[in-house]
Amino acid sequence: MALSPQWLDELRARVTLSTLISRTTKLQKAGHEWKACCPFHNEKSPSFTVSDQKGFYHCFGCGAHGDAIRWTTDQRGLGFMDAVKELAAEAGMEVPAPDPQEAQRAEQRAGLHDVMQAAQDFFEKSLLDSSGEKAREYLNSRGFGQHTAERFGFGFAPDSRNAVKQALTKFEQSELVECGLQIAVDDREPYDRFRGRLMLPIHDARGRVIAFGGRILDAQKKDAPKYLNSPDTPLFDKGRTLYNLHRAGPASRQTKRMVVVEGYMDVIALAAADIPDAVAPLGTALTERQLEMLWRMVEVPVLCFDGDAAGQRAAMRAIGRALPLLAPGRSLSIVRLPTGMDPDDLIIRDGAKAMERLLDKPATLLDTLWEYERDVQPLNTPEDKAGLKQRLIEHTEAIQQPDIRSLYRRELLDRYSEFAFPPRPQREFNPRSGSGFKRGAPFKQAKPILSPQAAAKLRRVVNGGARDTLAAAVFAGFLRFPDCIDAHSEALARLARTETNLAPAIESLFEAAEALDPTATAPISDPVVSSTPPDNTRFTFLMEGTDPGAAKEDLAEAVGMLVERPALAAALAAATQRFETDPEGAFAEQQRLLKRKLAFESRLGQMAGKRALSGATESNGPGGSDEGPDGSETD
Template sequence: MALSPQWLDELRARVTLSAVVQRTTKLQRAGREWKACCPFHNEKSPSFTVSDEKGFYHCFGCGAHGDVIRWMTDQRGLAFMDAVKELAAEAGMEVPAPDPRAAQRAEQQAGLHEVMQAAQDWFRASLDTPAGTKARDYLASRKFDAHTMERFGFGYAPNARNGVANSLKQFDRAMLIEAGLLIAVDDKEPYDRFRDRLTIPIHDPRGRVIGFAARILDADKKDAPKYINSPDTPLFDKGRTLFNLHRAGPASRKSGRMVVVEGQMDAVAMAAAGFEEAVAPMGTALTETQLGLLWRMVDAPILCFDGDNAGQRAAIRAIGRALPLLAPGKTLSIVGLPPGLDPDDLIKRQGAKAMEALLSEPASLIDTLWRFERDSAPLRTPEDKAGLKARLIAHCDAIQHSDIKSLYRRELLEKFSEFAFPPRAPREKRDWKSGFAKPAKPLLDPAVAGRLRKSADGGSRDTLAGAVIAGLLRFPDQILVHAEPLGRFAAGDGRNGPALESLIEAAELLEPGEETPICTPQGFAPPPDKSRFAFLDEGADPQGAREDLAEAVSLLVERPALDAALAAATARFETDPEAAFAEQQRLLKRKLAFEKRLGLMASRRAARAAQPEIDLSVADPGAQDETRK
């Protein structure tokens, strides 16, 4: 059975080396690595290290070295395929079935690697010929030093239709075509893809040449593309490749960051200025696979695109690709370059310190998204503002992770409310006793207050709904924040819906962004069990109270859906008793968890009420222990 290098690399990436080693060897954390006494020879002091980032173990005593597969074969004594199968089962991967064609493809790829390296050697040699003068002049104009030009392997593709075929005669033309070096059109003679261009080799993560980027040198050829890349081949897939990743990956482990720029020459310029951790996509927007490669290196890659409109569009396209993939701790940061400047321009004009200053304080993904949508179109009319809100909600809906989606929705709608409804000067009333003016509590519109009072009559509100309504009266700035879920809940709840709809309407009619509690309508009774809810406590911290109110809204919206699902499961007993029972038990567990969350709100209130009475600074240690218990 032939396993492709790509499949084995994926297997190694999915398995954590230290977790496998720790099953039989006790490891101790040592910075970003692990250490232990070597399991391959007897020693008293640790000289055996394991690096998850680098993907290998190494002993400085006996020289034992390898990856996770080598560990399974050498330390566990398994055969290679047995080791691969065991690791694949852990990683959730299927081992490819025996296929003679797979072996043929692996052999074919090995041959293509030889072709690409030979082409790179020829391009590099051509740069030093008289024909390469224009390419050398261009490199001189970019002021790249000799070290930068050497390690990035710049070359020159001569202006000849058959230069590659004549220079690489040891390879069949079919291989040259498959490697993307020649173009074959119908029955015509194949000709060179890269002609009279500066070439830059593209490498895979193992440092092997898999393709080329080529820049035009003749400024008069305005119709020709400025850059062209190799086509997709068995070695090169532009959507799965990042330029300079094989160098930037090790550098990112030292700097703790990964910088994504727009083009290959930007990455070269960054590296020449000392920013070794720069990579670039292959002339297209970042793909999901490329984002995955970046997130393996760092938690928050930095997008550093040009400061023109095209650069901003590229950044927002990358954000759009990233939103569905966001996970706890995995995000993007964005650096906005000055208008009209690319990374090389900024470094040449203002120096590397200016670039470092920008990279050290990147903007968050959510702030960039908000500013882009806010500034993308005029916002003169209510319809314009409604369009902005719709675009923000569409971005939130693209996020797959439920917690991140709800947090993005909440924060973006808060930004929208602050922007669309800026606070006005508070209404004032005269306190004739003191002679000073004091802000009055906002008053509800009489019609709204009447509907709110009517909906509250006759015991129509239950404890939780009543507490939420009272909490929104106390914190009116939270009404629009939770308008979406409350609106959905109100539409399906005939008892509490009118009161909530009245409050949402009031948020539009009252002072926008008003934080002063709304004056409770006359005849509007407080919730029946006010003591259970911390956000109704007049002495509670306002920020904490708002967080508790958000939790209460979440519970209020969740409850009817849970009750409906439980009723539906119960109704299925006659037709499918076994499945209905299992579903009912699952939902009952969820309901118990729901009730527990509801009970925790009262517990938090009690804990906060008791907290001032505890003075740990003067209590003896025994008293502190009893308090903690």
């Protein structure tokens, strides 16, 4: 539907902006304009102004700005066309129809809205007469008082096959069927869909009744569904509707939050506890369309599902729908209720503040995804762990946005590595204790003798088994300064996860560190680890005569470069893979990473070119000999 600028200008001219805004925001006259505390952010002194002459509002605090249409979309949460239609109806204007068929459908829908409102009036009236006694008792048992019942429009559908038809005689029976109020089967007489149920109206974003939900009250009808919703109709598409959006939308402007719960009774329980910014899907998992509606309101909606297995499956279904749609600044957070409880149960047991505390500290989408897949089944065998890794990768592959996909993959696989390959437990030392250890038998050894296997692993790296001299130099440096191993244990653990060929040698370093007195500074010595390649003597932390403090600083820089290298290589590979889908972005990213790589190589060259302090003598085998080449004290 194309709306001309002239038509839109006429619509804006017919709407008095201050009258529109004053319905939800208290305005004060200020000369030719109006002022108020901004409805879009919290403030104590007014910075929000409304000008009828200029036709726009503006906040000098947060920058909110717009006209009557923008106000209706931002403050009410309506789509553009819904906002235009609502304002046009108030202004007495007809929205241009693109063709006669669309105009006919619009007229038909307008008539169906009248049918639905008449049905709502009938259900509300029935709740108050003698036939609605059971429904009133149920509302009282749930703690829903008269205010809540009136606010949400509770009603009652009498247990009759034709009560609606008899009450709505001014409408054609075909209209009742088209609205979903009656069911027509073959040539049989249509009959009422909702019978003997507590009724709840379902509204669109403009607050018009478009469908109903009914809860059964007769426990003897075991074969009947507990909850029954209207079918899809010209007015109602359950995959494009969120219950209570017309109320929660304005509330979310104040709270900056939108809570999604499993059902409409949960929404009402939260509202009764003064949590008004909640919505619910209608009998189905969240759809892509519903997620888009939520993201128009807030960047990170909060999903709040029951604490049972069904609730967790519902959360994962929503996450599965959301993953392909994630974008910068657009995600989900998840609140998990205590096992076996829904929002109403929690509020009754612990009070509304307990619910607010949970909503204030939701888990991220990534945390929820990881914890669910980690705990969904036992991980007792290598095959189980491999299955976990495969599931995590499949989730990341569903993400369409390349940067988010890459970040999710890296984070989830890091967590997987830490879980599947935990670091070896470290024995705790107590330097002040005479025994050396906090727990266990006394132990003190300045030059631990490595096991033959561990020594062989280190020898392969130090004597040329690594793919370049940087790794060989770093390992030789740790043999020379074993007291540095513990300080760099986290960096070494990350390196073991990305450079699997170095993992065995890193494990051997940790083994040596466990056996070493933490107060000792002598090199690790073993006949098997006997020498250092000549190339490694270019690094100052391997040179004789280098000040120990300066040598350890250079060793720390080399460790950082060694850890950075695989991350840089992975980022370059990822940028190269993006060329087919995003050539311009991939090229720019590749150029940036190449500059980083050149800088990395320059730093490496500078480090390798350093010389020891004045008077130092270069040696071919300083780092792995049995002596203390830096003159450090040995025990």
